[in-house]
Amino acid sequence: MNIRRIWLDRDFAAKQQWSDFLINADLIPDDQLDYTIGIYDQEKLIGTGSIFRNILKCIAIDSSYQNENLLSQIVQALRERLQETGYQHYFLYTKPKTSKLFRSLGFTEIAATAELVFMEQGFPDFEDYLVELKKHQQMTEQNAAIVMNANPFTNGHLYLVTEAAKCAQTVYLFVLSEERSLFDAKTRFKLVKEGVKHLSNVVVLPTREYMVSSATFPSYFLKNQAKENIARVQAELDATLFKEKIAPVLNITKRFVGEEPLSPVTNIYNQAMENVFSSALNLIILPRKKVDDEVISASRVRALMKEQAYEEIKSLVPNSTFKEIMNQKKE
Structure with missing residues (x-):
């Protein structure tokens, strides 16, 4: 052999x-x-x-x-x-029937569904991430969460955060740490922080590799190429991890998302959250904000950047995002 x-x-x-x-x-x-x-x-x-x-x-x-x-x-x-x-x-995905074998090789289970077990080995690990989250915990009871890529942060994202901030004492706003976007993770995190700094009850946090990442939900980054059944299984795992392990640490009882007319994979994700959360977490789906009868989306902003239609972008993003786009243009 x-x-x-x-x-x-x-x-x-x-x-x-x-x-x-x-x-x-x-x-x-x-x-x-x-x-x-x-x-x-x-x-x-x-x-x-x-x-x-x-x-x-x-x-x-x-x-x-x-x-x-x-x-x-x-x-x-x-x-x-x-x-x-x-x-x-x-990290590693495996089926429930084989998870015991990987446990014997030193892997630790993070989350499991009927079809998948998500495991890890090495450091910093999931427990370290939970400790990091606890440092930012606000002593409030009515808490909501939003998870976004913000590639880049738009007025549509800002609308979602603003609406959530009206309904919750604290909004934990998770920005994807995954490096698979036009705007890198550090820039996206900075733009979100700048875009919501006037909202005093919003706490901006990284996702590391534990929410909508290549590890938990690779289909999210494939969008149109992702097979629906694979995307659904991965989305259920991601939603289960959030519900069972992350939400309890920050006492999160609601999660806000925008309705998804544009991306089938994101729509599958919203459906998976609805099914997985059930009565344990309240999923609130808000209509997307529009300008001139067209939904504001980060993909629309990126398309306009390619076309160098900067005047049109101005009405779709906060000033801080627009400045960053113009800086990137100069580079």
Whole structure:
């Protein structure tokens, strides 16, 4: 038996063998991968595992080799690769029936649904994130949450926050920490803070990797390419993690979202939250703010930036966001 890299983008035959192997293991071959390995018995693929960023994915072992300790070999090889590339903290999805195996390899469960278990290993971990949140806890009872990418922060986002701030003593406003947007995480966080600084009951917080991230909800960043059933399973996991682990720490009883006429994946996410939250958390869906009968959206702002239609952007974003857009234009 030997372990070797599978070059999915170069070796079509190896990719086909890998894809068939995963399908036989009841897994869906994933396109979002940086690195893939296989364990071979001569030329027969008997185990595989992959990495995307700091997420272990697509791990499967041939059932007739289950007693050969192949899982720990694959996980160890992937860990070594992650450490070589500078990661000390990593995540993994698995099915409930196999979560025990990964627990024995040192992974800790963060959240679980009937279909998925989300686990991590390394530091800083989820417990550290909860400690960070507690430092910002306000001693209020009627608390709401909003989670946004804000790429960039628009008057539509500001409307959502303002409405939430009218209905809650404290609004915890989570800004995605994921680096998969035109505006980087640091800039988006800064623009949100500047945009809401006049609202004294709004606390702006990072999501780290625990809300709408490549780890919890990768389909969110694929939008139109995401398969609906995969997006729904991931959205349920993300909503479960928020409901069971994050909301209780900050005594959050409501979550505000905008209705979603534009993105099918975000619409699936809203539906998943409604189902998962049930009576435990109140999901409040507000109509989206419009200008000239058109919904204000960050994607519309980005499209106008491409067209260099800066006068049109002015009516869609707060002054602080407009200044940042003009600064980026100069660069």
